[in-house]
Amino acid sequence: MKKAPTITDVARMLNLSVSTVSRVMNGRDRVSDETRKKVLDAVKKMNYVPNYAAVSIVKKQSKVIVALVPDLNTPFFLSVVQGIEEIAKSQGFFTMVFSSNGSSLEEHAFINGTMGRSVDGAIVIPSTPDLSFYTDYSKPIVFVDRFNNDYSFDSVSVDNFRGSYIAVEHMIKMGHKKIAIITGPKELNVGQERYWGFDQAMREYDIKPDDKYIRICDWTESDGYNNTKDLLNMEDPPTAIFAANENICRGILKAIHNLDIELGKDISLVGFDDNELAKFSNPKVTVISRATNEMGKIGASLLLEKINNKESHSIPQGICLPVKLIIRGSVKKLN
Amino acid sequence: MKKAPTITDVARMLNLSVSTVSRVMNGRDRVSDETRKKVLDAVKKMNYVPNYAAVSIVKKQSKVIVALVPDLNTPFFLSVVQGIEEIAKSQGFFTMVFSSNGSSLEEHAFINGTMGRSVDGAIVIPSTPDLSFYTDYSKPIVFVDRFNNDYSFDSVSVDNFRGSYIAVEHMIKMGHKKIAIITGPKELNVGQERYWGFDQAMREYDIKPDDKYIRICDWTESDGYNNTKDLLNMEDPPTAIFAANENICRGILKAIHNLDIELGKDISLVGFDDNELAKFSNPKVTVISRATNEMGKIGASLLLEKINNKESHSIPQGICLPVKLIIRGSVKKLN
DNA sequence: TTGAAAGCGCTACCAC
DNA sequence: GTGGTAGCGCTTTCAA
Numbered sequence: 001m002k003k004a005p006t007i008t009d010v011a012r013m014l015n016l017s018v019s020t021v022s023r024v025m026n027g028r029d030r031v032s033d034e035t036r037k038k039v040l041d042a043v044k045k046m047n048y049v050p051n052y053a054a055v056s057i058v059k060k061q062s063k064v065i066v067a068l069v070p071d072l073n074t075p076f077f078l079s080v081v082q083g084i085e086e087i088a089k090s091q092g093f094f095t096m097v098f099s100s101n102g103s104s105l106e107e108h109a110f111i112n113g114t115m116g117r118s119v120d121g122a123i124v125i126p127s128t129p130d131l132s133f134y135t136d137y138s139k140p141i142v143f144v145d146r147f148n149n150d151y152s153f154d155s156v157s158v159d160n161f162r163g164s165y166i167a168v169e170h171m172i173k174m175g176h177k178k179i180a181i182i183t184g185p186k187e188l189n190v191g192q193e194r195y196w197g198f199d200q201a202m203r204e205y206d207i208k209p210d211d212k213y214i215r216i217c218d219w220t221e222s223d224g225y226n227n228t229k230d231l232l233n234m235e236d237p238p239t240a241i242f243a244a245n246e247n248i249c250r251g252i253l254k255a256i257h258n259l260d261i262e263l264g265k266d267i268s269l270v271g272f273d274d275n276e277l278a279k280f281s282n283p284k285v286t287v288i289s290r291a292t293n294e295m296g297k298i299g300a301s302l303l304l305e306k307i308n309n310k311e312s313h314s315i316p317q318g319i320c321l322p323v324k325l326i327i328r329g330s331v332k333k334l335n
Numbered sequence: 336m337k338k339a340p341t342i343t344d345v346a347r348m349l350n351l352s353v354s355t356v357s358r359v360m361n362g363r364d365r366v367s368d369e370t371r372k373k374v375l376d377a378v379k380k381m382n383y384v385p386n387y388a389a390v391s392i393v394k395k396q397s398k399v400i401v402a403l404v405p406d407l408n409t410p411f412f413l414s415v416v417q418g419i420e421e422i423a424k425s426q427g428f429f430t431m432v433f434s435s436n437g438s439s440l441e442e443h444a445f446i447n448g449t450m451g452r453s454v455d456g457a458i459v460i461p462s463t464p465d466l467s468f469y470t471d472y473s474k475p476i477v478f479v480d481r482f483n484n485d486y487s488f489d490s491v492s493v494d495n496f497r498g499s500y501i502a503v504e505h506m507i508k509m510g511h512k513k514i515a516i517i518t519g520p521k522e523l524n525v526g527q528e529r530y531w532g533f534d535q536a537m538r539e540y541d542i543k544p545d546d547k548y549i550r551i552c553d554w555t556e557s558d559g560y561n562n563t564k565d566l567l568n569m570e571d572p573p574t575a576i577f578a579a580n581e582n583i584c585r586g587i588l589k590a591i592h593n594l595d596i597e598l599g600k601d602i603s604l605v606g607f608d609d610n611e612l613a614k615f616s617n618p619k620v621t622v623i624s625r626a627t628n629e630m631g632k633i634g635a636s637l638l639l640e641k642i643n644n645k646e647s648h649s650i651p652q653g654i655c656l657p658v659k660l661i662i663r664g665s666v667k668k669l670n
Numbered sequence: 671t672t673g674a675a676a677g678c679g680c681t682a683c684c685a686c
Numbered sequence: 687g688t689g690g691t692a693g694c695g696c697t698t699t700c701a702a
Contacts, residue, residue, distance in 0.1 A: 118387035
């Protein structure tokens with residue numbers, strides 16, 4: 001473990017000034033071909049790489065962005081992160097992934113802490129509906145998926161309302177009326193909108209949503225599981241369930257499995273976001289799908305653009321992506 | 336987006352020297368209670384946070400480690416990463432996750448690049464069997480899962496040999512003789528050992544492994560899928576398959592599903608590493624399980640220990656964790 | 671085309 | 687207990 005060489009070492013070895021070495025490293029300035037070659041050779045031979053911390057302190061840029069997500073076990077989040085990484089990498093940025101464990105405390109602590117300050121910008125999927133905390137943040141930021149319709153920030157999201165509307169509409173058109181929804185809390189825009197989409201579709205088709213079929217819980221598999229058991233054990237159970245996210249959908253699938261009843265026959269199901277179980281189950285689950293990876297990519301592009309032209313104080317961009325219904329076999333045709 | 340205050344700003348505001356402010360920030364030195372309080376108040380009010388780059392350049396420590404993994408879509412890798420993050424976070428370190436996409440080129444490029452230099456250490460799941468590249472790396476490093484039995488590095492792995500041995504032994508004891516294995520390349524120790532475990536168990540029970548049942552491919556779902564189709568379409572198909580990793584296992588499950596034959600009846604299966612599909616399928620899949628999260632935790636502890644006491648050039652630690660067989664219903668009892 | 675030197679924000683050593 | 691100051695490794699004027 002020998003000490004890494006510094007720019008001074010290289011300069012000294014070549015009997016040149018550090019300025020000159022710095023010049024060839026940065027390419028921008030004019031240096032004689034001969035000198036350039038000498039330097040490059042030495043750099044290669046000595047295996048010199050600029051000290052990152054030193055560069056960032058003088059350039060005031062760290063070339064790292066952070067992806068701040070609630071967790072990594074929800075494939076949607078992971079997919080977004082991978083989209084971010086791909087774009088960042090392609091533009092010479094590194095991505096620091098940080099999971100807040102769904103805790104806004106951890107989320108804010110990260111941002112306020114040293115790390116949050118030393119990145120060039122942040123892409124966050126917030127755990128809390130209140131984004132006011134971020135107005136003080138001194139770096140560019142873009143919200144993905146959840147942004148509570150606060151258009152004072154850049155954001156990329158999808159048409160959640162329409163997603164659940166068409167999901168529920170599909171069930172209705174297949175003849176269902178006793179439709180349940182298992183969804184997350186309404187504080188976050190995603191929860192609110194997906195609930196509204198459900199509600200709107202029902203009313204549009206003159207079906208009064210039944211309170212006992214409406215389950216507002218957490219976005220977790222276990223809540224999906226438990227609520228499904230509960231719903232299906234009622235004396236007047238629903239004929240169809242709308243799962244407002246993938247974790248819930250997975251929980252529902254496991255519950256159905258466990259209860260030993262038949263999907264698409266004894267109970268119908270539509271999920272929000274595709275997932276592996278949904279594609280493996282029998283029949284496969286009809287889902288609302290969205291370009292998850294793309295959401296990360298667009299978010300990263302937006303962020304990097306802001307980082308690169310700091311001056312341009314253009315108005316924040318609120319990008320909304322479409323969703324689509326993928327019909328598979330999990331909704332039974334009634335009548 | 337106001338400019339972040341520096342330690343000088345704080346000092347100036349208080350009419351104190353930067354040294355004093357630095358002292359209270361770092362806690363170590365003795366400062367009068369009164370001064371300390373004044374500083375702390377100002378820090379809070381001004382929302383001052385030390386500039387990370389500056390600190391690392393003088394302390395020669397960045398407080399970030401890197402987790403360098405082949406990809407994040409294989410749950411095993413993700414689980415290891417999460418273990419790493421947990422330990423790192425608890426010790427005030429940040430984790431930079433980097434996926435090499437299974438390319439040793441990308442892996443080495445990262446290490447040799449600026450980022451690789453500016454972290455305090457690395458935990459890597461290598462994509463290539465040749466670890467000699469890393470002997471030049473000037474930072475502490477620990478290998479997880481794959482280390483090619485090179486005990487000149489710290490490593491944490493599991494007893495792969497025993498894992499596949501007991502998997503295959505289980506099938507044999509259930510009466511199977513026509514046992515297939517779908518596994519990854521043998522260059523990596525994991526591939527080699529898992530193959531040997533299979534081979535050893537077979538010979539131990541006087542069963543000659545049949546070449547046509549031995550599929551050495553990539554650790555991917557698609558290879559698992561294709562090889563399964565192939566195996567099951569043979570005129571003398573195997574009665575049981577051993578899936579040497581989770582991706583392959585998932586592929587097998589999908590193929591079985593697709594072929595419309597019955598798991599645990601028409602074909603038996605044991606997988607290496609648990610996975611969601613294995614727990615969802617009907618019947619559930621018997622698997623070899625290991626403490627994936629723990630592997631990351633131990634790796635991180637090892638690394639941080641090295642980072643913290645640089646002097647102690649103790650001999651490298653090669654930690655090997657046990658595996659266990661979880662019997663579920665995917666192996667049919669023959670005779 | 672090249673070099674000298676200032677300065678980025680911070681810590682640590684040496685005075686007082 | 688507190689302040690002054692030299693550097694850490696680098697980029698960037700400004701001169702030569």
